[in-house]
């Protein structure tokens with residue numbers, strides 16, 4: 001795959017303006033040398049324990065033989081199905097790596113009881129589960145692990161032969177008892193920058209991805225990224241990402257350039273930049289998305305190519321990039337850190353993620369049923385004055401400002417309920433504004449930071465469902481159904497509270513299929 005980047009229109013103007021400043025401040029070499037002072041005094045202490053991703057090679061070299069040896073052992077025992085429990089940075093990169101190499105890796109990054117149940121009750125006799133959490137305390141991951149452990153026991157399989165952990169040294173999960181293997185990750189790398197560490201490499205490597213080639217690709221660009229000169233592609237991308245006035249970055253893959261890469265980049269960019277009322281909102285779409293047909297003044301298109309186009313329209317603002325996967329991880333991580341420097345924020349914290357977790361926790365401790373404002377066939381509506389679904393959608397979208405965006409949060413099964421994704425294009429077409437689509441609670445570890453910490457421009461459509469077949473979380477006083485409902489209502493409460501003041505409509509599906517059909521119909 002070709003390596004290159006082309007910017008045009010206002011994105012090129014931004015590069016022309018900012019590149020000399022980045023070179024003069026030696027930002028490329030300072031990041032490569034893990035200088036924690038790049039982002040200012042207030043970010044220094046966090047940055048001093050978060051820059052390991054800039055030089056991941058030595059640690060990766062040590063890890064590769066261990067992963068490959070375990071893979072051989074598992075294959076010899078007929079353990080060919082690899083599942084991964086983990087949220088955000090602990091599952092997004094391995095999902096992209098596995099998709100890129102076309103190997104099967106089953107991702108469990110949800111609390112939807114239907115989806116968890118399907119994953120833990122399939123082919124257990126040949127399944128190994130990687131449980132990945134940097135902090136070792138993420139409630140979703142812990143709950144998924146409990147569900148798997150119980151399912152193995154019920155099937156007469158010793159979980160100790162099937163659980164593989166990836167976590168930071170000394171985290172609450174860092175305990176070899178009852179597991180087959182533990183891989184300690186580099187504590188100096190945050191979740192969303194961890195693609196080329198144990199978090200990205202262990203699950204995808206066990207699933208059969210060519211992780212040696214991935215690391216090699218990443219290594220090829222290392223010298224370029226550490227250089228303080230005009231050829232440094234990450235400095236170009238970082239400068240283009242902060243193109244003035246264009247803070248909605250629509251990421252579109254052309255052809256099969258890098259399947260799923262947009263979802264990984266979405267977390268990296270949203271959680272790193274969306275804070276202090278600033279940030280770049282990633283909008284993952286496809287090349288035919290309405291946002292890219294009539295490009296609004298605040299939209300910045302970013303096209304992922306297998307090969308750069310021979311010609312680009314110089315007047316049209318856009319970023320075009322083409323790079324192999326390992327190289328792309330490195331370029332985007334460096335560029336996001338550069339964008340953080342230019343925006344004047346700390347790209348390594350996520351100060352607003354905690355609020356939704358606290359709200360969900362208090363709802364779990366004291367559940368409140370709450371009754372809908374209106375019922376329309378197979379949907380219940382919360383947070384509206386309207387009398388039906390179509391009216392409620394009108395009411396919500398009418399609150400979109402000129403620079404606003406609509407965010408759909410679907411707390412459903414992202415495989416069985418995938419038909420709902422069509423709602424994104426329908427609403428983008430209808431509103432003429434950018435629309436993001438996230439599966440809950442997965443997006444809480446991605447764009448969730450931006451929604452609460454970034455500019456106050458969003459209006460939010462939550463989609464939840466009744467859980468006919470709920471699933472207990474062993475050893476916990478709440479079920480998966482109770483947890484996902486608390487996560488949705490907790491995040492909705494934070495978004496609409498006095499501090500954030502954002503419009504939130506919740507549509508609860510009493511029948512999933514009929515409710516999804518009703519939403520698509522009402523939006524079209």
Ligand SMILES: O=P(O)(O)OC[C@H]1O[C@](O)(CO)[C@@H](O)[C@@H]1O
Pocket residue numbers: 087088089090132133134135136137138141191192271350353444445446
């Ligand atoms: O790996 P952990 O600690 O379970 O965290 C998962 C995700 O949650 C966050 O910490 C917060 O959303 C992300 O930054 C991270 O990728």
